[in-house]
Amino acid sequence: MNPLLSLRDTAPTPFWLDDPRRPEATPALVGGTTCDLLVVGGGYTGLWTALVAKERDPSADVVLVEADEAGGAASGRNGGFCESSLTHGLANGLARWPGQIGALERLGRENLRAMEDTLVRHGIDCDWERTGSLVVATEPHQVDWLAEEAATAARYGADTALLDADAVRAEIDSPTFLGAVWNKSDTAMVNPARLAWGLKRACLDLGVRVHEHTPALSLDEHGAVVTVRTPYGRITARNVALATNAYPSLVRRHRPYTVPVYDYALMTEPLSARQLASVGWRNRQGWADPANHFHYVRISADDRILWGGYDVVYRGGRVRPEHARRPETYATLARQFFDTFPQLEGARFSHAWGGAIDTSTRFCVFFDTSHGGKVAYAAGFTGLGVGATRFGAEVMLDLLAGARTERTALELVRRKPLPFPPEPVRSLGIGLTQRALAHADRNEGRRNLWLRTLDHLGLGFGS
Template identity: 50%
Template structure:
């Protein structure tokens, strides 16, 4: 066992009284959803309907699938069913980073790696175009991102990343310690890699609400507070249709559909074969009150880029339209049994740790109050990235595992699911639907208690790497060898 070295966040812990003051007025509430206000409401399903395409889940994956299905086939009846409300779950809770990356893990060959990189950039541009063309009333700031070394050993990683960016012809600027601190005044930064084309920032809850509005305007029928209890494949008394059994305050009903897209995120998959392919992992975040112009001047950050450090247990943070800092990450918590529960969102120790880390990053914030603390559950796979499963001979497409990828990867996956439907109708495969990487379904998680024990072990190993100069232990190296990569 190597020497356990303190991280920068342990070497420079702010005074307890400073942290107490920052947390004193926080509410357990999602800042983005509070800031959105009262969104449009959609009815619950109260009667049987038949659709050409039915979509389950009104997060980004489902919203993109429904909207793009209607655009491709304007005469089709498209129905979108949501168990709670539009954007209620992970899509309305994340930091609003819209990155060009389409997968975390896996081992695509060189050709597919190049294709995934290019397609990621194309889909990032496509989402930005959709915001403009559909008239979506939500921010879209093409700010880019700064990857940050916060420990000396991470400088080598940044230099490797800069070399890879140079070979790929991607715009980038490597900043040494003095230059990165002149750009953004944090005593924790050792170096930075600016990627101006890699990320756009948006308001996650507002984007979800606006996608629903645009889809509805195109003719998509949206039903909220309608939970799908069962998926019945064709050939069981359904006259060739896929049947979705539902329940809502309006009673029990059903949707019969020719094609179905499932975008249920961290919630249990409807096809039994995929029930153990994702598990919900909780990520935590905090938001400050709006910062004064004087305070912003002391920090710098004039480019308003998204920021993320290179720790194995990393932080991501950004400025909002009203100049708050939203700061999240570090803790990723799985609860035994893989359930999604509101009670899991309140984790005071995680909120306190984030407050400490924020104040270590920006000591200038002493005296500033935090207003919100919240969490969201994201669906995580053993392959550390999204996958597209299918059932009923391809008539049911299941897209899942977007943890940390968000807007752009869900747009990509929705388009692939619709490409696959077109292939069923005789169309040729598209470049993206033909990718071998997308046909690789990750291994399922084992039954409890093995999953809980295994994820705890991975968490300990990641923490150990952060405390051991970045060195990965035998568990992490074994996962690397299986293609799970640094983002495990």
């Protein structure tokens, strides 16, 4: 079968958002208003910030504005891997903050438990499954990395199992699998859109004023307060939390620290009983391979396979809707899917989509304040924000309160990454780096002089 035939009937929309249970949008804000805390952005970062703020102080008047609808961007279309890591994986955190990595790993696990507690407390149904995740070797040279990865993860508290080829194929059957590390407890699978919608409902239940289809256009300081202009009026707030992620920050000096890159995914139709039996996957773990251009793969609650990743595309500094579709990437992903699961020949993809991710040079979240500490900012999650956004919300609220906490003492919080250079140097550097990463994948992971220089400078691009 020609793999491209599997794409014939795909809907060009994120699978998770194509749901009849999608809630109606709340009314746009019309006229001016005042509040204690204004949250700009209705993705995970903003929703968690509003929710945690109300749980900390039920009397606080909290307003959240969102230009589109809550969860309508990266928060509603991602792969649904909710990991405990706050640092885009242990290796990245260990390389950057070796003296604090133990605390970072502990805080990440505490954050994941707090998320679970919130889901129970507010009755949020989002297909949460604490399955853990696999890192799967698909090339001989990657097998040598697995034992070291398992040992390092165990040293910092992870419950890991090292699987040989037979053992990993007993979990998920692919002829391309040569071994794996299974981190059994630090990742949950989740329906990302329903998580966002559940957080929105919880915010509304606690009294947060949520206004969708209300873009924030500008931000100004006026003495002890900050005003944010919207199309139909101004909001005056004592504090503002900016949670715009891949979209341009209202604070101009923050903008060089992130760039939008585009990631793409496919979702199959539900597998039949025969197809599911041919793959196995009884423990329902998500998995990824350790290549620079890696895949992320998981099975949904209704037994579909999400197949995403590989291509990461930079298309300039502005987020544009037309960049969310890329047929050439869908074709590449489809061919790779059937190379990995030849027993699923004849399966079809129901949905194909993509969108922007906010990327920072250190590959994980960073923080800042402005306007005399009345405005806080968190961004740069680089595709691993489903769990880390809740931690980011806690940090922003600590910073706005002027609180000295274990979180605010972290170097992760106190120091920002290196900014991206201006154009055209930015595009040239990203293009050169992408080619170097692809070359490393073809040459047993060997990093050339350019990549080694970036490593020395502490820039991202390691994953």
